[in-house]
Amino acid sequence: MNITATSLDSEDELCTKYMDAMDNIKKLERYGCDIQHNVDVHTMSFDNSLSLQRYDRIVFNFPHAGSRFFGREFSSRAIESHKELVRGFLENAKEMLEEDGEIHITHKTTYPFSDWGIKKLAKGEGLKLLKKSKFELSHYPGYINKRGSGGRRSDDYFPVGECSTYMFIQS
Numbered sequence: 583m584n585i586t587a588t589s590l591d592s593e594d595e596l597c598t599k600y601m602d603a604m605d606n607i608k609k610l611e612r613y614g615c616d617i618q619h620n621v622d623v624h625t626m627s628f629d630n631s632l633s634l635q636r637y638d639r640i641v642f643n644f645p646h647a648g649s650r651f652f653g654r655e656f657s658s659r660a661i662e663s664h665k666e667l668v669r670g671f672l673e674n675a676k677e678m679l680e681e682d683g684e685i686h687i688t689h690k691t692t693y694p695f696s697d698w699g700i701k702k703l704a705k706g707e708g709l710k711l712l713k714k715s716k717f718e719l720s721h722y723p724g725y726i727n728k729r730g731s732g733g734r735r736s737d738d739y740f741p742v743g744e745c746s747t748y749m750f751i752q753s
Contacts, residue, residue, distance in 0.1 A: 584614075585610075585613075585614075585615045585616070586615070586616040586617075586618060586632065586635070586637070587610055587615050587616070587617050587618070588617075588618045588619070588621035588626070588632070589617075589618075589619050589620075589621065590620070590621060590622060590623075591619065591620070592619050592620055593607065593619050596619070599737060600728060600737050601737050618631050618632060623642070623645075623667065623670050623671035623674060623675075624667075624670035624671075624673075624674065625674065626674045626675075626678070627673075627674040627675075627677040627678050628674075632678065633677075633678065635678070636678065636679065636680040636683070637678055637679060637680060637683055638679075638680050638682070638683045638684070639683065639684050639685075639686060640675040640678060640679065640683070640684075640685050640686070641685075641686040641687075641688075642668075642671050642675075642685075642686070642687050642688075643687075643688040643727070644688060644689065644690070644727060644742070644745075645664065645667055645668050645671060645687065645689065646664065646667070647660070647663040647664045647666070647667045648663075655694045655695070656693070656694040656697075660694075661694060661697050661698060664698050665698050665699065665703060668687065668698060668700060668703050669703050669706070669707065671687075672685065672703060672704055672707040672709060672750075673707055676707060676708065676709060676752060679752065682751070683751070683752075684712060684749050684750065684751055685704075685709065685749070685750045685751075686747055686748065686749050686750075687700055687747070687748045687750075688717050688745055688746070688747045688748075689745060689746065689747075689748065690742065690743055690744065690745050691744050691745060691746050692743055692744050700748055701748065704748070704750045708752065708753050709750040709751065709752060709753060710750065710751060710752075710753045711748060711749070711750055712749045712750060712751045713748075713749045714746050714747070714748050714749070715746060715747050715749075716744075716745070716746055717742065717745035717746055717747050719742055726739055727739060727740055727742055728740070
C-alpha cells in the first residue's frame with residue numbers, strides 16, 4: 583500500500599475535534615500510510631512533503647469550506663466559497679498527478695450542493711469526466727463521515743444522502 587492521508591488541521595487540532603482521531607491515525611500508520619497534517623488544498627502542490635511525489639489517485643471526499651454559513655448552504659456566498667475550495671483543490675491536484683492519474687471527488691448531488699457545478703469546475707481546470715458513480719456508504723465498512731469544523735460539533739456525523747463520486751482525468 584502506498585497511501586498518503588492529509589488533513590487541514592494539525593494532529594493536535596484533529597485530536598481535540600475528533601474523539602477517534604488518534605486511533606484512526608495509529609491504524610493508518612500501522613498499514614504504512616504516510617500522514618501529513620496542515621495541508622491546504624490551495625497550496626498542496628507547493629508543499630515539500632507532497633510536491634516531490636506524483637500520485638495515481640488524489641481523492642477529496644465531501645469537500646466543504648466550513649461551517650461559517652450557519653446552515654445557509656443555499657446562500658450564494660456559501661456556494662461561491664465551496665466552489666473556490668473545490669477549484670483550488672482541482673488546480674493543485676492536477677499538478678500532482680502521474681501521467682494517467684485520476685482525481686476523485688465524492689460529493690452530495692442534491693440541492694444546494696448540486697449548484698456547486700463540480701463537473702464545470704473540473705472542466706475549467708482542464709479536466710474531463712472519466713466516470714461518475716453513485717456513492718454507496720455500505721461499500722466502505724467502518725467509514726463514518728464527520729463534520730470538518732464547527733467547534734464542539736466537529737465530531738458529529740452528517741447524513742450523506744444522495745452522493746456520487748466523480749472521477750476526472752487530464753483533458
